[in-house]
Amino acid sequence: MLTEIACKAATCPDDRPRVRFTDAGGLYLEVTPNGAKRWFWKYRFDAKEKRLSLGSYPAVKLKAARLARDDARRLQSQGSDPVQRRKIDKATARINSGTTYQKVAIEFHAIKVKEWSAAHFTKWIRLQEANLFPWIGPLPIADITAPLLLETLRRVEARGRNETAHSLRQYAGQVFRYGMATGRCTQDPAHALRGALQAVIVKHMAAVLEPKQAGELLRAIDAYQGHPTTREALILSALLFQRPGNIRQMEWAWVDLDGAMLTIPAAAMKRTVQGKRTGKPHLVPLAPQAVASLQRMHTLSGSGRYVFPSLLTGERPMSDNTVNAALRRMGYTNSEMTAHGFRAMARTILGEHLETDPEVIEAQLAHGKSGPLGMAYDRTTYMAQRRKMMNEWADYLDKLRKGADVIALRA
Template sequence: MPLNDRQIKAAKPSNTGKKVKLFDGNSLYLEITPAGGKIFRMRYRMNGKDKDFTIGKYPAVSLVEARQATENARRMIAQGQDPTKAKQEAKAAQQAALLNTFEHLAKQWHEDNLPRWKEHHAERIMRYLKNDVFPVIGEIPVNEIKVTHIKTLLDSVMARGVTDTADKIRGWIGAIFDYSAMLEISENNPARLLKNHIPNLPTKHKPALPREELPEFYRRLILANNIERQNKIAIMLIMLVFVRNNELRGGQWQEVDFKNKRWIIPAERMKHEKMKPKPALCVPLSDWAIELLQELHTLTGHSRFMFPSRTNVNRHISENTLGKIINEKLGYKGKATPHGFRAVASSLLYENNFNGGAIETQLAHVEEDKTKDSYAYMAEYMPQRIEFMQWYSDYLRERYNQALQMIQKDKAD
């Protein structure tokens, strides 16, 4: 006699501790465990062996659903398919799909890259993935992600007016798909097809301080009591040696050769996210640069970094430190930037007829073939570079002395 819901709800486990079976017909039965659990199973024969196919637990699986599952299983058996094996394979495929979701692979890619990334860079990538990427494609298996999925995601980021961020996100998604291909999980990289979807950003030229304003700039810097001496020296040095901001703030004492008056910035620190690899750079140090570095060493020589963070001597100052000082504490927002001092130096050196090749070499504007021979590149035009680095230092020191005279005059008045 077929089962009904009332019978199933009223069914109790056996007092003997054995399983109880209540049969519905067509090989479907309800198994009641000693603990009181109720499970629908189907008895069938496959390849000469009796087997039990587990359909599911009651009441999560209703009696009607169990009967339908039994019919489906009987059709599979008639076609020579084992329903138990098919269910196991489907479960394995489901588990594999969970492991191959974009979020799972992205986190695996991120973890594998942690040793070669700086902490703040790794944190920034994961922050953008969690905020902008995972909510859209995180739960989708990588093989099922289409170009339209990524295009929609990038469009929503660009709608916030941060096109550069959208481009970074596209690059990270592409790197994750390449990682997936390396693991032989996927073959296509839909992010690569969207390379031209994000419009090119217009080149933004960094504001460069007009040279006639240099004395006033120095005057403000000298008088600023709210700027630590370490950071004042950082600004004076970036003006003197006109390296890039990341090259200066990441400077390490082991790179400075006081005896030979030079600073060797290694090739691994000359790299930048959007730049091709560059060779090491030799920075000839003027007399004034040496004086400033010697003073700085008394302040920060306890750290391996020339410009350590205030909160952690094992980390250097952030990429925004000098820019914020120039903008907010010195009042030059929109008028001067750390990078802009490179343009000040370049234009002045060209105007005074110094060798163009030497200037470009010192600015680390490297031709692609120059990266092949780092040592030869470091020594290229060295006499001319030593000459104009001292000349430029003297030029700036004269403006610095003018600032001191301005301060003395103000005091006298």
């Protein structure tokens, strides 16, 4: 039988690879010439001699080694192989360490790098890190319940961020469904929270929607005393009613003045990553008034890349706040008109006062077809109708600008 003093004094001669100091019940201390000391338990299982490592001395004292031996012997008496049981326990620990909500979320996020846009990819993980990881991140994903997730999302609601809470519920649902697919949880508690969060009050972009008000806006643009580039950006925002980003980032390479056509590449459109890569460009017919505006801009920026370059450097497009700032200078508050409001103005007046076919308007707005198969089977471009509509729209704006009597036209 070993003693603590004997364990401490045990050594191995330099001419031997190792020396074993035997205790009882198959327990022994193995010592090597470099002074390393390790506990082992020798036993038999399925008629084979095996040994189980119980740790190093002096980190594991003699008493602790004996207790570990006794635990292993109990497993053996129950028909389990202690070495195999240890392998299973280690594997289980490795699996459990990879099943926290945070680790599953990070794993799911990584596989979406080629599918999501860079902006969404960044936003998704940023919101998780700020709002979910601090509370449910360290928990095993299988242990997270709907009430626990709801309590976490209520913290976001308490800050007045209802829309963020709804986004986080959606993001969490993606993580739980991925966890179910990979066998790390069996349910999606985010699905159970449908209807449990506070409603999001949708605020539409401020816009001028009546012809009389549109005429006042157009006259204000005519009288604008700011930079000529900004004035032309306002004019084309009204004439083309494209997304503000497509207006300010417009490149001369997209413009065909002779053919009276603006071709916005698929990569510059508001689409999915797949749509940006393989989708068709968006075509915008140019009315004579739009061509005239672009010709005026060509004298100012035609030698550069962008139609509306930054006033600080021509290497970047106009700032995303330039048009909105110009509207503020013209006396329009943020609740009255915005850069995005030109789209709503055109959509409303074209539909209600010019009675234009809604499908033609939607095509020009670059809105996707409704329904899951809309884009797959409806490839109509309405190009002839769109060119006619853009010319009629430009002429109608001229009448509004002049303050003439406005009579609704039949499409």
